[in-house]
Amino acid sequence: MKEIQKVLLVVNPISGGLNKEHIIQTIDYELLKINAGLITYKTTGKNDREKIQKLVTENNFDRVFVAGGDGTIKQVAEALINFLIPIAIFPAGSANGLAINLGIPNILEEQLKIALGNEHKEMDMLEINGELCLHISDLGLNAELIKNYEHSRIRGKMGYLLQSIPTLWESKYPFEFEIELENKTITKKGILLAFANAKKYGTGANVNPKGKIDDGVFEILLFKNFDILEILKTLRNETDGNSEFVEIIPVKSARVFCRKPVAFQVDGEYIGEKEEISVKISAKKLPIMTY
Ligand SMILES: Nc1ncnc2c1ncn2[C@@H]1O[C@H](COP(=O)(O)OP(=O)(O)OP(=O)(O)O)[C@@H](O)[C@H]1O
Numbered sequence: 001m002k003e004i005q006k007v008l009l010v011v012n013p014i015s016g017g018l019n020k021e022h023i024i025q026t027i028d029y030e031l032l033k034i035n036a037g038l039i040t041y042k043t044t045g046k047n048d049r050e051k052i053q054k055l056v057t058e059n060n061f062d063r064v065f066v067a068g069g070d071g072t073i074k075q076v077a078e079a080l081i082n083f084l085i086p087i088a089i090f091p092a093g094s095a096n097g098l099a100i101n102l103g104i105p106n107i108l109e110e111q112l113k114i115a116l117g118n119e120h121k122e123m124d125m126l127e128i129n130g131e132l133c134l135h136i137s138d139l140g141l142n143a144e145l146i147k148n149y150e151h152s153r154i155r156g157k158m159g160y161l162l163q164s165i166p167t168l169w170e171s172k173y174p175f176e177f178e179i180e181l182e183n184k185t186i187t188k189k190g191i192l193l194a195f196a197n198a199k200k201y202g203t204g205a206n207v208n209p210k211g212k213i214d215d216g217v218f219e220i221l222l223f224k225n226f227d228i229l230e231i232l233k234t235l236r237n238e239t240d241g242n243s244e245f246v247e248i249i250p251v252k253s254a255r256v257f258c259r260k261p262v263a264f265q266v267d268g269e270y271i272g273e274k275e276e277i278s279v280k281i282s283a284k285k286l287p288i289m290t291y
Contacts, residue, residue, distance in 0.1 A: 004063055007062065007065055020092055036062075052080075070268045072093065081132070085287070091104055121287075123213050124214055125282040137195045138264070174191055189224070192223040225245065258274065259275075
């Protein structure tokens with residue numbers, strides 16, 4: 001890969017409720033050692049994509065480092081869609097689903113080695129209703145949980161935990177989904193319908209054991225019923241593909257129709273209630289630094 005001369009570091013100051021000063025200072029110090037320039041951009045929550053795009057257009061960056069959660073990585077990926085600059089992740093969100101799927105370690109020094117190294121993956125991305133999805137998007141119970149979490153004051157994993165009871169209490173599951181595949185249409189009931197580019201949710205739950213982030217397909221996962229035992233198995237990574245609990249369909253594109261509007265999320269960001277979803281593998285790939 002090209003020698004690193006200039007790096008853009010995008011930092012989300014609020015993600016995961018974590019202070020990022022140590023990350024910024026360590027990256028600054030390491031780049032000084034190799035004589036590379038650094039521009040740090042702190043997100044504001046307003047027009048970040050446009051501002052990142054402007055910086056990338058005006059500078060000649062060799063890498064873009066991201067210290068934030070999945071939402072921040074997604075914004076950076078959208079900003080870089082026409083630039084082909086490798087992205088490196090410094091996981092600093094609540095869930096860090098993408099980093100977990102890419103096997104990015106928790107130790108900052110290890111993350112730096114990957115970010116400054118030569119190995120990268122050409123990652124698949126999904127286009128869902130015209131918007132990019134890097135990791136997992138879903139309709140149903142999980143999106144309802146994310147909606148409630150976004151309205152709560154407590155961030156981080158505890159915030160999700162606290163919202164799980166009211167979410168279950170208020171939810172109108174099961175939902176009915178009509179799924180239009182390449183060669184057939186099926187109608188199914190379930191608590192959650194996910195479009196997964198990877199194996200795991202940010203909690204580490206291995207919901208899609210066969211998922212590969214760069215295989216040119218994604219999986220539709222239909223969770224049929226609320227089965228605590230199966231959920232616990234999934235959380236412990238002991239998924240055995242029990243088809244009574246979850247049905248997995250690998251595809252390159254699909255459309256989904258719901259009888260009533262159902263809560264919908266993309267990469268951990270609540271989008272709203274939707275009746276129709278159109279999803280396909282994007283023709284564009286995301287160069288992402290890995291081992
Ligand atoms: N300075 C800021 N103030 C408020 N919100 C911000 C700021 N910068 C970014 N955001 C918002 O942060 C969100 C992305 O957060 P991200 O997913 O990276 O972190 P996270 O901790 O994993 O989030 P979550 O807690 O939702 O899992 C976006 O909605 C973005 O608009």
